[in-house]
Amino acid sequence: MRARLYRALFAVIGWGALGLQYALLLQNNPGVGAGVLTLNFFSFFTILTNLLAALALTGQALAPDGALGRWSRSEGVRAAVAMYIVVVGVVYHLLLAQTWNPQGWQKVADTLLHTVMPLAFVGDWLLFTAKGRLRWIDAIKWLTFPLVYGGWTLAHGAMTGWWPYWFINVDELGLARAAASFAGLLIFFLLLGLVVVAIDRAFGRRDRRLASA
Numbered sequence: 001m002r003a004r005l006y007r008a009l010f011a012v013i014g015w016g017a018l019g020l021q022y023a024l025l026l027q028n029n030p031g032v033g034a035g036v037l038t039l040n041f042f043s044f045f046t047i048l049t050n051l052l053a054a055l056a057l058t059g060q061a062l063a064p065d066g067a068l069g070r071w072s073r074s075e076g077v078r079a080a081v082a083m084y085i086v087v088v089g090v091v092y093h094l095l096l097a098q099t100w101n102p103q104g105w106q107k108v109a110d111t112l113l114h115t116v117m118p119l120a121f122v123g124d125w126l127l128f129t130a131k132g133r134l135r136w137i138d139a140i141k142w143l144t145f146p147l148v149y150g151g152w153t154l155a156h157g158a159m160t161g162w163w164p165y166w167f168i169n170v171d172e173l174g175l176a177r178a179a180a181s182f183a184g185l186l187i188f189f190l191l192l193g194l195v196v197v198a199i200d201r202a203f204g205r206r207d208r209r210l211a212s213a
Helices: 001-026 034-041 045-061 067-073 075-099 105-128 136-141 144-160 174-211
Strands: none
Touching: 001 034, 001 045, 001 105, 045 067, 045 075, 045 105, 045 144, 067 075, 075 105, 075 136, 075 144, 075 174, 136 174, 144 174
């Protein structure tokens, strides 16, 4: 019951943050069509990852035995989302936060998406997700999502000239520098994924020892 209430609370917060950010995007860009803005909205890694987190929390909070609940119950899914959303928080605070100064509701949305939800989902993974079933190869499999995202970002940016983040802006940095930035991020994803697997395996060994004691 405690886990379900925790997940319900942060599912509401996650969906609210996504809705707020979308409304602010529309409000702050009155001369741009809603279709273009919606496509751009779903081209931010932050948005996609927070969407995954909100879905994973919602599935377990509302219908744990339904299709969404079964998907979100997977230890691999929850660990992967935890890893992705840690990257969201770390990259924002190290590379993006100093480039602008959001105010009002924008600051609320930024704080929820880049700080509150990463901490909340990692807390969920640490406290309420079963441990001990991950494999080292999972850290490599989890690179699929950022790789697909990178491919989409390159194609979308080449067609529109719009880039979601300065460190992968091919028009300003050039392809080589942007590719090097993305390669560095992939290495970070891999290293963090290995840390997640290591934590999972350590917790799994501890739980087995406690169960057999």
